[in-house]
Amino acid sequence: MLLVLSxxxxxxxxxxxxxxxxxxxxxxxxxLSxxxxGLLKWLVLGQLAPALxxxxxxxxxxxxxxLMF
Numbered sequence: 001m002l003l004v005l006s007x008x009x010x011x012x013x014x015x016x017x018x019x020x021x022x023x024x025x026x027x028x029x030x031x032l033s034x035x036x037x038g039l040l041k042w043l044v045l046g047q048l049a050p051a052l053x054x055x056x057x058x059x060x061x062x063x064x065x066x067l068m069f
Contacts, residue, residue: 001044009037 016030035058042051 002041005037005041005044009034012037 012030012033016026016034019030020026039051039055042048042054
């Protein structure tokens with residue numbers, strides 16, 4: 001299961017890189033899929049606390065970035 005999640009995240013990152021080089025933009029579903037794969041990995045490993053800390057940090061970064069925008 002962990003290998004499948006890692007491969008899926010790697011493929012999504014490669015697609016994002018290609019799309020960014022080609023079109024100078026990254027579709028929103030690509031970073032979301034990588035983030036979801038990371039959270040699923042933590043849940044499969046049974047590490048709920050690090051997943052919650054990462055989600056909280058991501059929320060803080062989003063709010064600060066949105067305010068600066």
